[in-house]
Amino acid sequence: MHAATTSLIAPTANPLLERALRDKLQRRGETAGSLGELEPLAVRIGLIQNTLKPRFRDPQLVLFASDNGLAVEGITAAPGHGTAERVWQALRGQLPVSVFAAIQGMNLSVVDAGVAERLPPHERLLMRKIAHGTRNSRVGAAMTVEQAHAAIRAGMEIGQSLPGNVLACAGIGVGGQESAALILSRLAAAPVRELLQSHPQMDSSVLTHLLVVTQGAQGRHRDVHDPVEVLAAFGGFDIAMMAGAMLVAAGRRHLVIVDGLPACAALMVAARIAAPVTDYCVFCRSHSHNGLDYALNLFHASALLELGMESTDGTGSTLAWPLLRAAASLLTEVAEGEDPGPTRPGELGGPQA
Numbered sequence: 001m002h003a004a005t006t007s008l009i010a011p012t013a014n015p016l017l018e019r020a021l022r023d024k025l026q027r028r029g030e031t032a033g034s035l036g037e038l039e040p041l042a043v044r045i046g047l048i049q050n051t052l053k054p055r056f057r058d059p060q061l062v063l064f065a066s067d068n069g070l071a072v073e074g075i076t077a078a079p080g081h082g083t084a085e086r087v088w089q090a091l092r093g094q095l096p097v098s099v100f101a102a103i104q105g106m107n108l109s110v111v112d113a114g115v116a117e118r119l120p121p122h123e124r125l126l127m128r129k130i131a132h133g134t135r136n137s138r139v140g141a142a143m144t145v146e147q148a149h150a151a152i153r154a155g156m157e158i159g160q161s162l163p164g165n166v167l168a169c170a171g172i173g174v175g176g177q178e179s180a181a182l183i184l185s186r187l188a189a190a191p192v193r194e195l196l197q198s199h200p201q202m203d204s205s206v207l208t209h210l211l212v213v214t215q216g217a218q219g220r221h222r223d224v225h226d227p228v229e230v231l232a233a234f235g236g237f238d239i240a241m242m243a244g245a246m247l248v249a250a251g252r253r254h255l256v257i258v259d260g261l262p263a264c265a266a267l268m269v270a271a272r273i274a275a276p277v278t279d280y281c282v283f284c285r286s287h288s289h290n291g292l293d294y295a296l297n298l299f300h301a302s303a304l305l306e307l308g309m310e311s312t313d314g315t316g317s318t319l320a321w322p323l324l325r326a327a328a329s330l331l332t333e334v335a336e337g338e339d340p341g342p343t344r345p346g347e348l349g350g351p352q353a
Contacts, residue, residue, distance in 0.1 A: 008251040012047040012279040020345040021046040021331065028334060041282070041304075041327040048255055048280050049165070051343045053332045056255070056325060058164025061106045062245065063090055063097075063314050064155075064238035064262075066114035067133035068175030069142055073213040075178055083173040084117040086313065090172075091122050096311065100318035106168065111158060113151065114237030115173070128154045134235035137182065137217040142235030148228050151237045155244025159252075167249040168321070170314030171238040171262025177312070180265035181291060182214055182234040187227060187268045188298045192218065195261070195291040227272035242266030247273065250280040255324070258283045259317040264295040284320035285309075 021043045029035070045054045067083050087110050089095045093102070101108040111126045112119050116133040119125060130151050134142035143151070159167065171180070181195035196210050221233040231240055243266040249256050250270075258267055258281050270277045283296055285303040288310070296303060304320040 009247065009274045009276045009280075010253075011276040012044075012050075014047055014050070016345050017050065017052070018043060018047060020052055024052060024331060028330060035330065038323070038327045038330060041324070042330045044282070045255065045324065045328050046331055048253060050253060052345070053343045054328045055332055056164075056166050056328060059104075059106045059166035059168065059321060060162045060164050061097075061101050061108045061168040061170075061314055061317055062158070062162070063087075063108070063110045064113050064169065064171050064242050064245075065110055066112075066171070066173045066176070066236045066238035067116040068173060068179045068236040069134045069136035070138065070178050070213065070217065070235070071175035072136055073138060075175060075210060075213055082117075083115050084119060086172050087112070087115060087119060087125070090313065091124055095313065095315075097313050097315040097318060100315060104318050104321050106318060106321060107164070111238075111241060113154070113241045126158060128158065128241065130154070130237045134179075134237060137179070137234045138213060138220060141221070141233050142179065143232050143237065143240075145229060145232045147237075148232040148240050151240030152228070152231075152244040152247075155241030155246075156248045157244075158241065159245035159248030162245075165252070165254045166257065166324075167245060167254055168257035168259060168314065168317035169242045169245065169263045169266065170259040170312075170317065171236075171242060171266070172313050173236065173238055173262075176236055176238060176262045177291075178210065178214055179235040180239060180261040182217055183230055183239065183265040184261075184268055184295055184298065185214075185218070186221075186225070186230050186234070187272060190294065190298060194294045197291055198289045200290070227269050231269050236262070238262060239266045239269065243269040243273070246270045246277055246281075250274070250277040254280065256281045257317045257320065257324070259285075259314050259320075260312050261289070261292055261295055264292070264299070267299070282320070282324065284316040 025039045065087050109124045112129050185192040192214050224233045283301045285306045288308045
């Protein structure tokens, strides 16, 4: 899978196109003034779509849901906020992410990657359950390597089936933050404490317990370093499916919006399989969390926005989406006082995005 996937994802670097995109924006700036950070974002979007006139269509926000076995170690949030309940709240429009997605014109769907409970059918629920939650990575592997491969393949199939050319990803599920921290810690050789600590004033007893649990899991799997084996060791099914979906989206030259720690862990796995996948990604924030800051730094990236919210369910992608649309419109919609013009520099060939 690794070699085949790598060959399908082209780096976005294209000096000729990048120069043409910057020249186009400079002409805009001579009249209206610079628009700051929107301009390099517009250049990135043009490079992703391989065109001077990028256009978005049918943006998809996909929430990948799974329960993680590490939750039995007492790391769960307040009772009454289980994964299955969160899935139904999202599908019924009872969460801000659902409302914001609707008003922004994003198509919201939820994937049951491995929710512990059995979920009834829903038109926007994709049933891809690998198992009823992963196992406790402190006492054994969260999943088998075969399950990890099956989950990645399921994510790739989802990526192939989605319409449009924008994929926003987030993971929801009890224990997902901790599983993501373990994956990122191992693949990036980063201290797990930096990824777990939510803020400097975090309750020391809570952080100590998290460290005992996660360091126990790390010790159990100390010799595991292959990306898929790391994924299998620490979970979760949501992270594995996101990784597969991201690989396919990048292979199709689609924009990938990465929201939250599980999505960062999925991207880290995907990047170990095919490094150019990161060229297609932008990062947003749905909550204020020091560990997420640290994760973004692992990708040498900054977030499109930071509003200090506590939600961890993809809300940030719905609020970042207008910025992305605005950036693309600088290249496509703002009139130049001339004919429509080319979608590419004259020397640039290849199929249009």
